[in-house]
Amino acid sequence: MLETKLKDVAEPSFSRHETFHPRFGWLHKAYSALTDPSIGADVFLRDNATVTLGVGKNMVNAIRFWSYAFKLTVEYPKDTTSRANIASPTWEARWLLAEDGADPYLEDTASLWLLHWWLLAKPCYTPTWWVAFHAQATSRFTLGELSETTLRHVRLAGWEPPAEASVAKDADCLTKMYARRRDPNAGSPGSFEDLLDSPFRELGLLEATGFGRNSAAHRWHFTSSARTSLPPHLVTYACLDYAGRSEGLQQGGSIALARLANEPGGPGRAFRLREPEIVQSLADIASTYPQLKLVEGIGQRSLTFASDPKELAWDVLDDYYGNIRTRNGLPKREEWYAEQPLGMLREMRRRGRTDLLDQLTLDRLAGASV
Numbered sequence: 001m002l003e004t005k006l007k008d009v010a011e012p013s014f015s016r017h018e019t020f021h022p023r024f025g026w027l028h029k030a031y032s033a034l035t036d037p038s039i040g041a042d043v044f045l046r047d048n049a050t051v052t053l054g055v056g057k058n059m060v061n062a063i064r065f066w067s068y069a070f071k072l073t074v075e076y077p078k079d080t081t082s083r084a085n086i087a088s089p090t091w092e093a094r095w096l097l098a099e100d101g102a103d104p105y106l107e108d109t110a111s112l113w114l115l116h117w118w119l120l121a122k123p124c125y126t127p128t129w130w131v132a133f134h135a136q137a138t139s140r141f142t143l144g145e146l147s148e149t150t151l152r153h154v155r156l157a158g159w160e161p162p163a164e165a166s167v168a169k170d171a172d173c174l175t176k177m178y179a180r181r182r183d184p185n186a187g188s189p190g191s192f193e194d195l196l197d198s199p200f201r202e203l204g205l206l207e208a209t210g211f212g213r214n215s216a217a218h219r220w221h222f223t224s225s226a227r228t229s230l231p232p233h234l235v236t237y238a239c240l241d242y243a244g245r246s247e248g249l250q251q252g253g254s255i256a257l258a259r260l261a262n263e264p265g266g267p268g269r270a271f272r273l274r275e276p277e278i279v280q281s282l283a284d285i286a287s288t289y290p291q292l293k294l295v296e297g298i299g300q301r302s303l304t305f306a307s308d309p310k311e312l313a314w315d316v317l318d319d320y321y322g323n324i325r326t327r328n329g330l331p332k333r334e335e336w337y338a339e340q341p342l343g344m345l346r347e348m349r350r351r352g353r354t355d356l357l358d359q360l361t362l363d364r365l366a367g368a369s370v
Contacts, residue, residue: 005264006131007157010124015166020062021177024199028104029053030067031097034089041086042078069125071118072097076347088344090356091336095324102321109202109229110320113271116203117238120270122245122355128170134264139222140209143171175220178206203229205272222272230271233320235281238267239303240313254304285316334361
């Protein structure tokens with residue numbers, strides 16, 4: 001039920017973005033600093049962080065937050081006596097953002113779709129975003145309505161209520177992240193700068209439909225136009241990833257297409273796709289992957305998979321980017337985490353981050369030196 005869904009998938013985190021939506025180049029800048037031997041895990045805590053990252057102090061905090069929210073970093077205590085958290089990159093960040101990674105400068109719009117999926121996936125650190133895409137009754141809303149809906153779900157989750165102003169800042173930040181400030185014609189002055197300000201506007205997920213007397217009264221709606229920039233590989237990856245996060249589907253099986261299209265948390269709502277569009281993408285990929293099949297049941301169509309859907313999801317995703325995992329120098333997931341600080345691994349285990357590493361391997365690596 002929606003009443004308990006937010007608690008199950010998200011953590012109570014509001015307005016940590018300092019009112020800044022993610023800008024072009026921020027995520028690669030953070031990854032580069034965190035993996036630079038001369039800088040490292042405490043980059044966001046350093047007095048010279050503004051110089052290192054080339055942004056203002058509040059933007060340093062925003063870069064730190066968005067890297068974390070997109071599941072590209074894990075934050076953990078600096079030491080046993082410190083309350084300050086440092087950060088280390090996840091294997092996903094290495095795969096995507098390293099100079100020899102899949103798309104370090106996010107030049108392919110598919111990478112923005114992927115980050116959008118990771119942002120909303122469990123554990124979600126942007127609950128207002130999750131509510132906007134997955135828990136609203138309609139696709140049209142005002143900032144005031146989104147704030148009110150989010151606060152209602154926060155109460156139903158049993159969380160301590162955040163300040164209403166914090167949720168309002170989240171709602172405003174979401175629209176600035178996804179909706180263009182204007183609707184310029186292709187090639188017109190300002191269109192390129194608009195996408196530089198927030199590359200996620202290129203996804204075309206959100207549009208303004210009317211402007212009220214103040215920003216809280218502006219009306220917005222999620223679009224339902226064809227997702228021409230969303231490749232079938234990404235849709236299939238999200239479907240399999242969602243199946244892999246579902247109870248009882250970790251070792252293979254099937255998932256109803258209606259769930260993928262309509263269930264809160266699923267790719268249909270996240271990407272604003274209808275079931276026929278999901279079917280078309282899955283059919284395109286299933287034709288080259290014998291482990292995948294679309295089957296017709298009595299009154300229901302399903303996606304079946306013959307192996308672990310999480311592993312199969314990564315096979316499909318990596319194939320789209322030219323099989324990054326087979327390149328020399330790219331560590332396997334377990335190898336990457338085995339080289340990370342023990343504090344990071346312990347924090348992953350404490351938070352149950354099986355989205356990053358399977359439980360047995362996480363227990364072994366995190367407990368090896370305990």
